Amino acid sequence: MLQIVGVRALRGKRTAMLTVSTGLAVLLGAASAMADTTVKWLHLELDPGYVAIWRKIADTYEAKHPGVKIQMQFLENEAFKAKLPTLLQSSDAPDFFYSWGGGVLKQQMATGALLDLTTAMKANDGAWQKSFNPAAIEGLTFDGKISAVPFKLGTVSFFYNKALFAKAGVDAAAIKTWDDYLAAVKKIKDAGIVPIAGAGGEKWPIHFYWSYLVMRDGGQKVFDAAKNGKGDGFNDPAVVKAGEQLAELGKLQPFQPGYLGATWPQTLGVFADGKAAMILGFENTEGNQKTNAGDGKGLASDNIGRFAFPAVTGGAGAVTDTLGGLNAWAVSKKAPPEALDFLAYLNNADNQRQMAKAGMIIPAAVGAEDGITNPLLKQAAEQLAQTTWHQNFFDQDLGPSVGRVVNDVSVGIVSGQIAPKDGAAQIQDAFEQDQL
Amino acid sequence: MTDISATSTIRSTAPSKAAIRRKGSTGRGRLPVLLLFLPPALLLFTLFVILPMGEAAWYSLYKWSGYGAPTDFVGLRNFQVLFNNTAFLTSLKNNALIVVVSIIVQIPLAIWLSTMLANKIAGVVLFRLIFFLPYVLAEVAAGLIWRFVYDGDYGLFASLAHLFGVETPYVLADKDLAIYAVLAVIVWKYFGFHMMLFIAGLQSLDKSVLEAAEIDGATGWQKFRYVTLPLLASTLRLSVFFAIVGSLQLFDLIMPLTGGGPFNSTQTMVTFLYNFGVTRMQVGLGSAVGVVLFVICVTLAFGYKRIFMRND
Numbered sequence: 001m002l003q004i005v006g007v008r009a010l011r012g013k014r015t016a017m018l019t020v021s022t023g024l025a026v027l028l029g030a031a032s033a034m035a036d037t038t039v040k041w042l043h044l045e046l047d048p049g050y051v052a053i054w055r056k057i058a059d060t061y062e063a064k065h066p067g068v069k070i071q072m073q074f075l076e077n078e079a080f081k082a083k084l085p086t087l088l089q090s091s092d093a094p095d096f097f098y099s100w101g102g103g104v105l106k107q108q109m110a111t112g113a114l115l116d117l118t119t120a121m122k123a124n125d126g127a128w129q130k131s132f133n134p135a136a137i138e139g140l141t142f143d144g145k146i147s148a149v150p151f152k153l154g155t156v157s158f159f160y161n162k163a164l165f166a167k168a169g170v171d172a173a174a175i176k177t178w179d180d181y182l183a184a185v186k187k188i189k190d191a192g193i194v195p196i197a198g199a200g201g202e203k204w205p206i207h208f209y210w211s212y213l214v215m216r217d218g219g220q221k222v223f224d225a226a227k228n229g230k231g232d233g234f235n236d237p238a239v240v241k242a243g244e245q246l247a248e249l250g251k252l253q254p255f256q257p258g259y260l261g262a263t264w265p266q267t268l269g270v271f272a273d274g275k276a277a278m279i280l281g282f283e284n285t286e287g288n289q290k291t292n293a294g295d296g297k298g299l300a301s302d303n304i305g306r307f308a309f310p311a312v313t314g315g316a317g318a319v320t321d322t323l324g325g326l327n328a329w330a331v332s333k334k335a336p337p338e339a340l341d342f343l344a345y346l347n348n349a350d351n352q353r354q355m356a357k358a359g360m361i362i363p364a365a366v367g368a369e370d371g372i373t374n375p376l377l378k379q380a381a382e383q384l385a386q387t388t389w390h391q392n393f394f395d396q397d398l399g400p401s402v403g404r405v406v407n408d409v410s411v412g413i414v415s416g417q418i419a420p421k422d423g424a425a426q427i428q429d430a431f432e433q434d435q436l
Numbered sequence: 437m438t439d440i441s442a443t444s445t446i447r448s449t450a451p452s453k454a455a456i457r458r459k460g461s462t463g464r465g466r467l468p469v470l471l472l473f474l475p476p477a478l479l480l481f482t483l484f485v486i487l488p489m490g491e492a493a494w495y496s497l498y499k500w501s502g503y504g505a506p507t508d509f510v511g512l513r514n515f516q517v518l519f520n521n522t523a524f525l526t527s528l529k530n531n532a533l534i535v536v537v538s539i540i541v542q543i544p545l546a547i548w549l550s551t552m553l554a555n556k557i558a559g560v561v562l563f564r565l566i567f568f569l570p571y572v573l574a575e576v577a578a579g580l581i582w583r584f585v586y587d588g589d590y591g592l593f594a595s596l597a598h599l600f601g602v603e604t605p606y607v608l609a610d611k612d613l614a615i616y617a618v619l620a621v622i623v624w625k626y627f628g629f630h631m632m633l634f635i636a637g638l639q640s641l642d643k644s645v646l647e648a649a650e651i652d653g654a655t656g657w658q659k660f661r662y663v664t665l666p667l668l669a670s671t672l673r674l675s676v677f678f679a680i681v682g683s684l685q686l687f688d689l690i691m692p693l694t695g696g697g698p699f700n701s702t703q704t705m706v707t708f709l710y711n712f713g714v715t716r717m718q719v720g721l722g723s724a725v726g727v728v729l730f731v732i733c734v735t736l737a738f739g740y741k742r743i744f745m746r747n748d
């Protein structure tokens with residue numbers, strides 16, 4: 001059944017592609033008529049196991065489609081973000097690439113660097129579109145244009161080392177509010193254990209704390225108002241309060257020594273080596289910590305627990321609101337039709353189920369959720385299924401220039417360099433400057 | 437003595453006559469040569485130097501994300517934003533600091549080592565090689581190596597701290613210390629280059645002047661202060677010039693070390709351009725940095741050459 005839908009989606013997509021402007025069609029036609037078409041796929045996956053799964057899917061596709069080569073290219077996270085604008089406008093642009101959605105994707109789409117996928121998605125009664133979680137499609141639609149192919153959903157939450165928590169005498173299940181959380185951090189620190197692994201060097205891992213606190217304090221109303229330039233914007237009292245709470249956490253000095261210079265892989269390593277009790281990370285933290293462990297093994301799966309970011313007493317946001325990724329594959333303008341064809345294959349329910357089975361993703365394809373076997377990932381998927389508001393990462397949602405200021409400010413506040421009020425004002429300034 | 441000068445005058449007059457003759461004959465043949473050899477160089481220079489400079493100046497007047505064509509004209513606002521940005525001011529200060537440290541630490545160190553290594557003593561080549569080695573190393577590799585050296589968990593600093601039983605300093609994560617850690621790497625990386633300059637300068641010195649000073653009873657320090665140093669002046673000026681240019685270009689050593697952080701405390705102008713112009717997709721602002729950098733470079737280069745290197 002799923003396969004039939006997939007095939008129909010492909011066929012629909014192909015006819016749709018041919019009806020795009022004649023010039024483009026001729027160009028694309030010429031490209032596909034060539035004996036060998038190379039589809040360039042740019043990703044930033046670090047885990048060799050996950051890359052191997054993709055490669056296998058690509059190999060299967062290549063075997064079925066002689067003349068099409070799938071070339072996988074890798075760039076490290078930060079390098080990827082920095083290089084992409086230049087890369088996209090060069091003749092060396094990848095055909096499709098990893099995207100976090102949000103403001104960056106919107107901007108890429110608005111400036112014409114990307115292929116509008118609406119026609120392809122909606123062809124054949126929207127067969128391709130219907131194969132994905134509607135929330136994912138909605139999150140990737142800007143000005144009525146579907147801008148990327150949904151890949152996975154994600155949510156950020158706390159992961160903890162069960163042994164270290166037991167040693168410090170802290171019960172993770174009892175952490176319900178931010179005050180509980182701060183008390184737990186104190187208790188762990190008093191036990192001589194580093195409470196949290198934090199990556200201040202890369203900044204964005206710290207902005208999760210600020211984001212979640214803003215969500216818990218202000219709720220969707222405050223954030224959406226700020227994002228749309230209404231009311232007090234980021235100077236809203238709830239946003240300032242979030243900053244104050246973050247500063248309070250910072251005063252406890254909860255992070256590993258030298259965290260301000262630490263990169264994300266290093267930080268995952270700190271958690272994996274048992275040198276810190278907690279980490280606020282992505283849904284696939286369990287797998288990622290293994291890759292970055294000093295011994296290559298990391299913490300045993302049954303030693304890792306997970307809990308949602310705690311609620312804030314009196315805050316407008318619910319504890320069921322989630323912050324996390326909506327990741328997708330953005331297709332560049334000059335991509336050959338084979339790229340779309342392969343993307344449809346890569347993200348069909350079968351292949352997404354395979355990835356889910358490996359503990360790699362929470363799938364965006366409908367009907368692939370049953371592939372999730374990893375208990376921690378399953379918890380994350382369940383949390384996502386019950387979400388009352390799923391917010392994309394702030395630094396992606398707000399676009400590159402404001403997003404980076406959010407990251408700077410988050411690290412500034414937690415390390416006591418920036419006063420919470422000034423931090424909020426800096427973000428508002430950057431936001432207004434961006435709107436001018 | 438007179439013999440030599442006589443032959444040299446003869447030699448210098450002979451070719452000049454030939455040159456005059458040749459000049460007359462090439463007057464007509466010059467145009468084809470010009471047409472043949474000038475365009476490629478001129479084209480390349482225009483395409484890759486003049487045009488991008490003009491473009492940067494043009495973009496600096498726009499708010500532009502780098503996608504499509506710039507349309508949002510904002511006048512000089514990018515420059516206003518720039519000079520109100522504390523990170524940019526820090527980067528200017530850091531660039532100046534690098535020059536200052538070069539002059540008061542790196543160059544004296546290089547001179548001191550060169551006075552020892554310019555002599556023909558056993559093992560001198562080996563030492564020159566050792567001191568010159570950091571300069572040969574690629575900047576990014578050097579940055580990565582030092583990031584590991586400074587690492588507070590697994591690096592050399594951590595081991596040393598363990599050895600002495602003190603708490604490990606995380607120098608690259610401390611906003612007050614990081615810039616000094618970076619400066620130390622810069623001194624380490626480039627002193628060998630300056631040392632080589634001075635060795636070359638010392639070897640071309642007229643030994644008879646030093647001998648004369650020795651006969652007059654000058655002490656070692658007096659010889660250095662009143663004979664060697666004045667004779668090295670042109671090399672010294674060149675060395676300072678390289679230090680200034682190096683400071684303005686500094687980028688690839690900083691990126692692997694700190695990336696400009698923590699809190700922008702180790703930004704240089706070029707890393708600022710990259711971090712704020714490129715990664716934030718503010719190409720207009722980035723171009724404004726480029727323009728400021730260009731103006732500073734041109735002013736310094738020409739000013740320095742005019743004032744200090746007039747006679748070199």
